[in-house]
Amino acid sequence: MTRFLIDKGHDGPIRKGELEVGDSRFVCPLLIGPNTKLPFEVVGRDLASKAVSLKILPSLTNDISLPDGPEPLILPSLPNSSLFGRDAHRTLLDHQLDLLDSKDESFQERAVVRTSFGLTNDTYLEFLSRAKTFGIRSVAFQFDGYLGQNDLNAVDLRISTPLSWLTLALGRVDLSLLPLLVYLGFDLIDISRAEEAASKDLRLWKLSTEEFGEHYDERYCSCPACNGVSLSDLSESERYKVLFKHNSEQYRILLSECIELSNRGLLRWLVESMTHATPNLAGFTRRISSTFYDYLEEFTPTIGSGVIPLIGPESYWSPTVKRFRDYVRIRYTPPSQKKAILLLPCSARKPYSDSRSHKRFRNAIDSALGSAKHEIAETILTSPIALVPRELERAYPAANYDIPVTGKWDAEELEIAANALVDHLSKFDVSVPVLVHASGGYRAIVEQVEDQIDQDIIYTNIVGSPTRRSSLQSLSEKLTELKEGIPLEKGHSTELEDTLRATADFQFGTGAGSLLIPEESKIKGKLYRMVVSKIGKEQTCAFVSENGVLSLTLFGGELLKPLGRYWARFEGEKVRGGALFAVGVKSADPNIRPGDEVIVLNRDDNVVAVGRSEMSGREMCELDYGHAITFRHKVK
């Protein structure tokens, strides 16, 4: 019996899971092929192995009199299919179904369907709907390693595959491609390339390939295969063995790096850094990032801790980054009392408020405005997340990202920030002036879109850096002028409610802030630690500074329910235990992402729990295994 169980732990589409084959258990993502825990065996052609293996049926197999046993069985198709049209591809797939027709359920569970080069997404989707009546739960995709249309198609098909299916990548998977395939959610990855490279006298490294020749200065390697030997001195056959082992080891090392980084939310960073291996891989990764953005975003967690390095253009459109920009653009509404806008540059230290520069800005603001400060909307300009309203500076990834600071902005990041600024300012009344306390690239952003901004724009006079005494002096002066001109009124601080409402909108969508933190709320706490909001004596939510997230109480969940978002429905009356499993979820908001705060409704539509999602809304509905929601509170 073959079974694929998905466990919690996303960092993009990558999923952690376990493949059960009879009594054996394999942790996924898993490397398969020669020199791995799960080698191949072509039925009737290779020596039958005693160990557990993936069985392959040769092409043109018409009749399966197959080995019994629990092992996955890859169904037959044809090579050289790239010129085939729709009918032929449909036939290749249907032929595989025909073979399963007369077989029982336990056999069908072992079956792995094969796609082939040239198969289009439409034909594949049609096939999936026909395949439903069979017990198939696995599919193998082909990679030729050229990173062209064939490989892009393989990714496209993988993305259309039911979420609960086990997915295999077969073919030529270069070492540098491994992180991308892991990130994309391939569960079993063929690393026969380790053998192929060895047979071509190649030693594989993460970013490059070493080719042996005469009088060659070989690299140092401490892996168990190379350790202590000089490869150039070995005979061809001895070297082949060493290279094969070394190459396989490199895949193992890199996979473990992928897994460890994904546990820390850094897999995307690894994928981005691998683009330096070849221009071809960079192009492929970019094409995938833009073409399949929705898929990547769907499984990218909305919370995280630690530093997220955003280093080059690859990061501008990474899901975490683009989603932040989108949420700010779509979900953020400025508090109504704001009568002026102050644009500030970002700081290396996060949250910005903790930085030395922002402390200086704060002093200048305080001294100029005093308690009238609550009528000023502070917005921080940055790259590549474009802009951060002060209220959201602790949200993920605003509090986590780290970028190389050179003072030079490239055209793309300028454009991204400028567009975001235009959208952002359009949310304010035209009478609200914009005070710009920024220089260099930051100022260039504003200048680039001056004619698209309806408000008055005022620049402070910056000499050298914005934190210089004279620059700060100019900031104070302009603020004082504004205070008197508009005028800005004194009042009590709105920092806490502004932050909580903005965070609620950011997390749950526009309107959540006013539902969850209505006027009568009592809000207490420190933004740098914890802020609690209550109605009467009952807590509705708490803002946790550490991750910039609002956590709900059951009462808060009730208040949020009318919004109709971030809910999962479970077909019982009461939940039990510490978590809800995917098998128990009947329907859920498809906008749920891993890490989101969600409410659990029972069959009578009552809120029975609140908690944190471990997967996307679609996964909760489609998967039969796995941790869907970890409860924070539940109805007793």
Next chain:
Amino acid sequence: MDLTLDILQDAITNLAKKARKDSIKRRQRRNLSVPAAKWIAPAMIKGRQGYALSVVLATVGCSHAISEAGGCTMCSYLLDGTEEHPTHEQLIQQFEVALGKLEEKPVPYSVKIYTSGSFLDTREVSIIARKAILEKIGRDERIEEVVLESRPEYVSDSLMHEVKSILGDRKIEIGIGLESTNDQVRSLCINKGFTLDKFQEALEICKTHGIGIRAYVLVKPPFLTERDALLDSVSTIIKAAEMGITTASINPVNVQSYTLVERLWRSRDYRPPWLWTVVEILKQARKEVNHTIPILCDPVAAGKSRGTHNCGICDSSIIQAIRSFSLSQDLDVFDDLSCGCRNLWEHVLTHEDISLVSHL
């Protein structure tokens, strides 16, 4: 499965036709009095060292290739064909021109007549021309062996009677492109357009007239992995030998213009067979097949990227070994071959089966 095969068969026929589309227009106007090609080579003839003449007569080309059937997936012989029908005088003249090549070479001679299709197809070679050419051979005592190439459907009892009565007790073989004894491979992968039964029928007719069959065996048509191809060729040679062929001629695919194979090759989705594969086929088949049946191989474009090839370093020594095997039938010639690329070939044998991805 039958339905499945039909649909795939249609798809492949269409692809073959599409690939061939322009080649019919591109046929050159040729001088119809000279053959399309002619060459001579030393050969063992009835146990004696002599010379073999091969001639490709310029005709309108293979009926199967011109027809709606689309022709074979790897063959562009049509391109060698002529636009107009040569007259019988011209055809006879073509043959005479070729025969001139043998002048002054030591006897005995062997003559192999090809066209860009079938010598026995009267659409290509008229009855008058055929008779005249055969009679010319019949009168020439120096020629002791004759091979006539044809598709099996043109082999009839009366025609074999004619051939036999003109050529007498020379060693006669009809060369047929059997390609594979597996009907599925022959029809699906090659689009050959005849079944094993048809071949068998032709073979039985020939037998009754004491005429032999030289079967051409194709190595690695498209839609087979390297190992599929190896296994298929070995079993084809063995099975054909059991059926009663007199000679097996092994032809690794070479990438010809305006063919489906060429289109796949250009899309990096096809590679001609490895020389190691050819060697392995010869070794395995020679061990199994009765020694009265020679197994020959003279690979076209060998060592080139369009033909059977290895890594480039070892190619020429292996090609040489294959050629000397064809003359001596001695497997020892393969003993000392070795090269670093053998590991890669072994990888390809298994990994193509696994991934169905062409390894170039």
